Amino acid sequence: MHILILGGAGMVGRKFIERLAHTGELGGKTIDKITAQDVVAATAPAACPFAFDAVVSDVSLPGQAEALIASRPELIIHLAAVVSGEAEADFDKGYRINLDGTRHLFEAIRHAEGYKPRVVFTSSVAVFGAPFHDKIDDEFFTTPLTSYGTQKAIGELLLCDYSRRGFFDGVGIRLPTICVRPGTPNKAASGFFSNIIREPLNGIDAVLPVSDQVRHWHASPRSAVGFLIHAATMDTSTIGPRRALTMPGYSCTVAEQIESLRKIAGEGVVARIKRVPDPVIDGIVAGWPRNFEAKRAAALGFKSEANFEEIIRVHIDDELGGNFVK
Amino acid sequence: MHILILGGAGMVGRKFIERLAHTGELGGKTIDKITAQDVVAATAPAACPFAFDAVVSDVSLPGQAEALIASRPELIIHLAAVVSGEAEADFDKGYRINLDGTRHLFEAIRHAEGYKPRVVFTSSVAVFGAPFHDKIDDEFFTTPLTSYGTQKAIGELLLCDYSRRGFFDGVGIRLPTICVRPGTPNKAASGFFSNIIREPLNGIDAVLPVSDQVRHWHASPRSAVGFLIHAATMDTSTIGPRRALTMPGYSCTVAEQIESLRKIAGEGVVARIKRVPDPVIDGIVAGWPRNFEAKRAAALGFKSEANFEEIIRVHIDDELGGNFVK
Numbered sequence: 001m002h003i004l005i006l007g008g009a010g011m012v013g014r015k016f017i018e019r020l021a022h023t024g025e026l027g028g029k030t031i032d033k034i035t036a037q038d039v040v041a042a043t044a045p046a047a048c049p050f051a052f053d054a055v056v057s058d059v060s061l062p063g064q065a066e067a068l069i070a071s072r073p074e075l076i077i078h079l080a081a082v083v084s085g086e087a088e089a090d091f092d093k094g095y096r097i098n099l100d101g102t103r104h105l106f107e108a109i110r111h112a113e114g115y116k117p118r119v120v121f122t123s124s125v126a127v128f129g130a131p132f133h134d135k136i137d138d139e140f141f142t143t144p145l146t147s148y149g150t151q152k153a154i155g156e157l158l159l160c161d162y163s164r165r166g167f168f169d170g171v172g173i174r175l176p177t178i179c180v181r182p183g184t185p186n187k188a189a190s191g192f193f194s195n196i197i198r199e200p201l202n203g204i205d206a207v208l209p210v211s212d213q214v215r216h217w218h219a220s221p222r223s224a225v226g227f228l229i230h231a232a233t234m235d236t237s238t239i240g241p242r243r244a245l246t247m248p249g250y251s252c253t254v255a256e257q258i259e260s261l262r263k264i265a266g267e268g269v270v271a272r273i274k275r276v277p278d279p280v281i282d283g284i285v286a287g288w289p290r291n292f293e294a295k296r297a298a299a300l301g302f303k304s305e306a307n308f309e310e311i312i313r314v315h316i317d318d319e320l321g322g323n324f325v326k
Numbered sequence: 327m328h329i330l331i332l333g334g335a336g337m338v339g340r341k342f343i344e345r346l347a348h349t350g351e352l353g354g355k356t357i358d359k360i361t362a363q364d365v366v367a368a369t370a371p372a373a374c375p376f377a378f379d380a381v382v383s384d385v386s387l388p389g390q391a392e393a394l395i396a397s398r399p400e401l402i403i404h405l406a407a408v409v410s411g412e413a414e415a416d417f418d419k420g421y422r423i424n425l426d427g428t429r430h431l432f433e434a435i436r437h438a439e440g441y442k443p444r445v446v447f448t449s450s451v452a453v454f455g456a457p458f459h460d461k462i463d464d465e466f467f468t469t470p471l472t473s474y475g476t477q478k479a480i481g482e483l484l485l486c487d488y489s490r491r492g493f494f495d496g497v498g499i500r501l502p503t504i505c506v507r508p509g510t511p512n513k514a515a516s517g518f519f520s521n522i523i524r525e526p527l528n529g530i531d532a533v534l535p536v537s538d539q540v541r542h543w544h545a546s547p548r549s550a551v552g553f554l555i556h557a558a559t560m561d562t563s564t565i566g567p568r569r570a571l572t573m574p575g576y577s578c579t580v581a582e583q584i585e586s587l588r589k590i591a592g593e594g595v596v597a598r599i600k601r602v603p604d605p606v607i608d609g610i611v612a613g614w615p616r617n618f619e620a621k622r623a624a625a626l627g628f629k630s631e632a633n634f635e636e637i638i639r640v641h642i643d644d645e646l647g648g649n650f651v652k
Contacts, residue, residue, distance in 0.1 A: 139467050
């Protein structure tokens with residue numbers, strides 16, 4: 001099979017490709033080729049058992065989406081997006097990439113006669129905006145408070161309508177905050193959720209800018225890849241017209257994150273977390289969802305970690321080769 | 327003040343313009359001019375106390391939205407839409423008019439420096455799709471089952487985002503089914519809700535294609551005009567970022583509609599309703615919302631009829647000069 005991944009150079013895209021390189025198949029079908037599109041060149045995984053084509057393009061430009069689907073990939077994973085902060089800072093760019101780019105892709109597929117691929121669209125819990133119930137259920141309305149969240153909510157609506165009309169077979173997955181993100185600390189307001197685990201395990205101090213009592217919704221990078229694989233291979237005959245799904249995750253407080261780190265890595269590692277309150281970050285985080293009741297996704301077979309210790313262990317296994325700095 | 331009405335030649339637009347011609351003012355401000363845009367020429371109301379400009383154009387075409395707002399109307403009422411059946415039959419036309427047209431309008435406003443009009447966007451309960459709760463509350467998610475409903479839901483999201491960013495001051499109103507629609511029977515699946523009242527009052531037989539037990543959500547044309555006026559003049563300082571509102575209405579069964587007609591007009595009029603079951607219409611109507619709990623709109627001051635007898639009396643007063651055929 002041939003798989004097209006838009007946004008294939010990002011963290012989740014790279015991990016997805018690495019997993020496929022390891023298995024060589026998806027849903028029982030041998031993978032012949034992966035096309036990884038992004039605005040920068042995606043690198044082929046080591047020991048790659050399939051053809052790998054890195055395409056640098058911008059699907060918001062005319063003709064680019066048509067070129068990407070010309071060879072009719074059976075599966076399209078759409079991860080490409082201008083992130084939240086950038087979409088808020090640059091209104092035009094956010095709408096151009098996140099809305100027009102998505103619509104161009106969907107339109108290109110619609111106009112390709114006799115072509116009906118599976119399309120997995122990654123959305124975000126940013127489609128929701130405060131005030132919330134403590135647990136957001138599957139029927140809660142989307143009231144985004146960012147342009148990014150608006151663009152993702154529109155993408156979900158288009159995905160459902162194009163699927164209902166039979167132009168493709170879409171599944172929309174709203175990812176939790178991915179924790180522990182590999183790499184180095186970045187300036188994303190959500191960065192500290194990962195920083196306070198990743199950096200101490202590397203022997204480096206990390207800043208905690210919010211209260212211990214802040215509650216958030218997490219899943220590991222391994223779970224994110226699992227969501228993509230399940231969305232790509234699941235039986236959609238019973239999914240019905242409501243195809244945008246809040247993915248399962250684990251809700252916990254920062255205090256529970258720290259307690260889990262203490263159990264796994266000990267007091268010395270936890271001591272590397274430095275409390276430096278930042279009222280700006282505190283304010284941003286106050287508007288974020290804290291907890292979900294993602295029953296539909298669970299019923300449809302999506303799985304994530306059951307506790308935060310598991311999330312830390314996934315990080316130690318997948319990123320640190322099983323070791324950390326005591 | 328100068329008011330721009332997109333879709334000004336339609337039933338609700340015409341009634342709104344007639345009301346303004348009667349009062350000559352809106353929210354205490356004298357109306358100097360109304361520009362009524364549509365794909366066909368809107369006709370000026372009789373005894374029109376303000377300048378009236380009928381513009382025939384298509385806002386989905388480049389430059390048309392910019393031309394309409396060039397004189398900076400303080401209030402924009404956006405009623406223009408390809409209706410449900412047509413948007414379903416002609417996918418491209420629906421998205422072009424209902425999505426692109428709306429976005430062009432919003433973009434033209436955004437690019438007009440120092441301009442921040444009130445924008446009233448008429449949406450529809452078609453943003454909801456079955457299965458529903460018996461009463462749909464204000465936090466229920468939008469799961470449209472038509473392209474029209476999808477386009478309206480996207481319009482709502484854009485309205486909220488553009489308002490949040492400060493480009494205009496938007497209010498979105500989801501209209502109930504308007505009953506009793508004046509005019510002659512049309513082929514809309516919802517037509518019978520009006521036909522079974524209007525035609526018998528005119529001495530003409532009408533077909534009832536569904537069961538007495540079908541429940542639906544109604545407001546009169548007079549209420550629809552009232553919603554527009556309130557949305558145009560209300561204080562939006564406390565509305566918050568959730569600007570798409572389900573309008574109040576009255577939920578009743580067809581049996582209650584008929585019983586109300588019997589009370590007001592007598593058995594002879596009711597006898598003109600002929601039961602001719604149509605399983606196709608029955609199937610369509612089964613997917614429609616039956617009842618709402620429109621608390622937010624009520625709290626914000628929107629008002630509608632309290633029972634179906636009132637809806638019939640509005641029709642007899644406004645359309646029949648107080649008389650009907652016994």
